[in-house]
Amino acid sequence: MxxxxxxxxxxxxxxxxxxxxxxxxxxxxxxxxxxxxxxxxxxxxxxxxxLSALGLGGIARDGDRLWIGAMTRHADVATGATAIPGLAALANGIGDMQVRNIGTIGGSLANNDPAADYPAAALALNATIETDRGSHNADDFFQGMFSTALAEGEIITRIGFAVPQASAYGKFRHPVSRYAMVGVYVARFAAGWRVAVTGAGPGVFRWHDAESALAAGSDVPVLAADDLNSDIHASADYRAHLCGVMLKQAIAHLA
CATH class of the missing domain: 3.30.43.10 (Uridine Diphospho-n-acetylenolpyruvylglucosamine Reductase, domain 2)
Incomplete structure (x- = not known):
């Protein structure tokens, strides 16, 4: 250094x-x-x-959105995001206690690690990412591995998550890093379902076929493995299988 x-x-x-x-x-x-x-x-x-002295922490509900300051620690999201139990549970499963007491939600979203947990929650919960220059919708914010819509020097200030009727996160952890080898966040809204997948591919993505199947009350088709990661930890086919397993796990814990 x-x-x-x-x-x-x-x-x-x-x-x-x-x-x-x-x-x-x-x-x-x-x-x-x-x-x-x-x-x-x-x-x-x-x-x-x-950025620690900028006053960007805190959690507050405003109407149908839960706003979380960018410098809010994972541990505080785990205890404070009570309006969205699925998001609180996700935060409580990040890393270990030391990581949760130091790491921040804004830092995770800005970094956009392809195996991070928060990007899946942001996509599934139709988040708005506010910055010192404006705002970004989650659907347009994540642009591939470690890449986002943030301009050079742009600072995330807070994130607004749409409060769902119910949501949950299913995560298959890497046994050492505790990053998601596959993570699936499911959210049910009055207008329909949103499902997002992290860890399986080169970036977080919406699983539209799963959303359509859940809305129709039909079986979710197996996710195609063509664009998924294949490495020493898991093949693309295995990750595709895990997506289905984690989806079922998340649905079983909807709250």
């Missing part, structure tokens, strides 16, 4: 200004991806901008 400047801004505007001062800069939230990448020299920013 090489030398870098550390900024601790007191406002979102100051953070954005520090990012724009020149050189390579990086925002620091929980740091679970950034710090290891810096240690291995995969990332070598000239400046780190610590």
């Amino acid at each position: 090489r030398d870098f400047a550390l900024h601790r801004p007191a406002s979102v505007a100051d953070a954005a200004a520090a990012f724009a001062t020149g050189g390579e800069a990086a925002y620091l939230a929980g740091g679970h991806t950034l710090i290891p990448a810096m240690k291995s020299r995969l990332r070598m920013p000239d400046a780190l901008i610590d």
Whole structure:
């Protein structure tokens, strides 16, 4: 790890200004991806901008949406997202206690790891991701592996999840990392179903055939394995099978 400047801004505007001062800069939230990448020299920013003092934490319901500040820790989502029990349970299953007490929901969504849990919840719960420059709908926000609609230097400020009639998350964990080898989030709304899958492919995605089958009360067709990951942990065919298993598990725990 090489030398870098550390900024601790007191406002979102100051953070954005520090990012724009020149050189390579990086925002620091929980740091679970950034710090290891810096240690291995995969990332070598000239400046780190610590977002911890920006007042971006907290959970509040406003009408049909549950708003969660970007710097809210996983542990606080697990105990505070009571309006959406499925989301609270998802947060409680992220990593281990140390990870949950440091990692943030905004950092996870901005990083968009293809095996992360929150992107599936954001898609299934039709989330709005608000930033210092505007907002993004979850359907347009996730753009592939570690890629999002965020512009350079754009800061997530809060996330608004549509409160469903019921929702749940089924997750098949990697035994070491506890990331999702396959995770399926299911949400039922008055207007229909939304189902999102993480861990199985190069990015999070909506499972539209499952949504249609659930709405029709018919059997969910097996997910095609063509575009799914195949690696030392699981073949694409096995991941396709796990999607069906995790979907059934989630439906059995709808709350």
